[in-house]
Amino acid sequence: MAIPGGLSGQQPRPQITPRPKPGADTPESDRITPNLRIDTNVVLIPVTVTTPLNQFVTGMEKENFRVFEDKVEQEITYFASFDAPLSVGLVFDASGSMGSKLSKSRQASAQFFKTANPEDEFFLIQFNDRPQLVVPFTQNTEDIQSRLTFTQAKGRTALLDGIYMALQTLKKAKNPRKALLIISDGGDNSSRYTENEVRTLLREADAQMYAIGIYEPIGSRSRSAEELSGPGLLSELTEMTGGRNFPVDNLNDLPDIAAKIGIELRNQYVLGYMSKNQTRDGKYRRVTVKLNQPRGMPPLKPLHRQGYYAPTQ
Structure with missing residues (x-):
């Protein structure tokens, strides 16, 4: 698991390198950017994970996350940590x-x-x-x-x-x-x-x-x-x-x-799940993401959207 800048010592200034735009001489295999092609019934939750020092935590796995909708735990059926467009x-x-x-x-x-x-x-x-x-x-x-x-x-x-x-x-x-x-x-x-x-x-x-x-x-x-x-x-x-x-x-x-x-x-993860509540009532549903704390890590905090409106049809 990687934490940019490490957990000790003076934090370096972020080094930002522009991503090159693909040119005509770029191999086709290198031009492909992963896209999210998911059924519209899947609820997508982008999550940022930070340490108490506000460092980003990368390298976590699907098993490190739990998702609850209106206090009912959901099965995570989609997990990604790539840089999606x-x-x-x-x-x-x-x-x-x-x-x-x-x-x-x-x-x-x-x-x-x-x-x-x-x-x-x-x-x-x-x-x-x-x-x-x-x-x-x-x-x-x-x-x-x-x-x-x-x-x-x-x-x-x-x-x-x-x-x-x-x-x-x-x-x-x-x-x-x-x-x-x-x-x-x-x-x-x-x-x-x-x-x-x-x-x-x-x-x-x-x-x-x-x-x-x-x-x-x-x-x-x-x-x-x-x-x-x-x-x-x-x-x-x-x-x-x-x-x-x-x-x-x-x-x-x-x-x-x-x-x-x-x-x-x-530096975000994208969690996706099919809601266990299939009622199409248009009501607001509260979402909570919890972490299975990895060993040897400081207390980690997930930042994510707080909910969504259910479909009506």
Whole structure:
């Protein structure tokens, strides 16, 4: 079992090497990227396993995992730990308060894209007073980085509307694994959609959500009530999906954190099971993943989505 960086000593900075895009001279056998071809009745649960020091744990086997749905244990019929293709939406805050933070936020996006798999697809939504789909799904990350170069900060913050639009856009994704990355500096003060509406859509979306929150210091007089509630809102929404919220105090940390999120998405296990509850009632079912703790390892923690809606037909 491998833990990147080991369990002792000073942790090295993540080394991120772009994956080469397959060219015409690449052997066909080397171009094949494993895809998830699974019956639609299989419930897929991406899981990240971490140590108390937040290191990723790789090399675990199917026998190390147990899955429960509404407290009933399920049989894991599908298990994978390869780097499966992703469909990812970048939701980028372009409100007025982002002015001095745009440069580092662009760098963060660039570092995130360096972790991409050639089969991944991405889209870009920017938001201020309202959200806008600036770049539809593309495999060319340079398209998104080029558009970010011309982003200007102005207006208010329609964060929830941006997330809502991104979740709707993800419905057109071609890859089974889906994720959102939110880069924002505060709470919402301009959305039409409510927190409850976004929570409901998140439960339906089968997508992981990560957020980088660039907040003013807690003691800052310039923080509004919306900004004060921002960290709690993003933490709650991301944890629902098995993702995480990363608060940032130092702008220089932004690129490294974005790279860490990209690496985390590449160090996941995918568990699949056929639910023992075959009732097609459309109800929300809670999912819990437990670990059979490997010997000699520190206490490990699984991060995963908290549930899903059953089909109705």
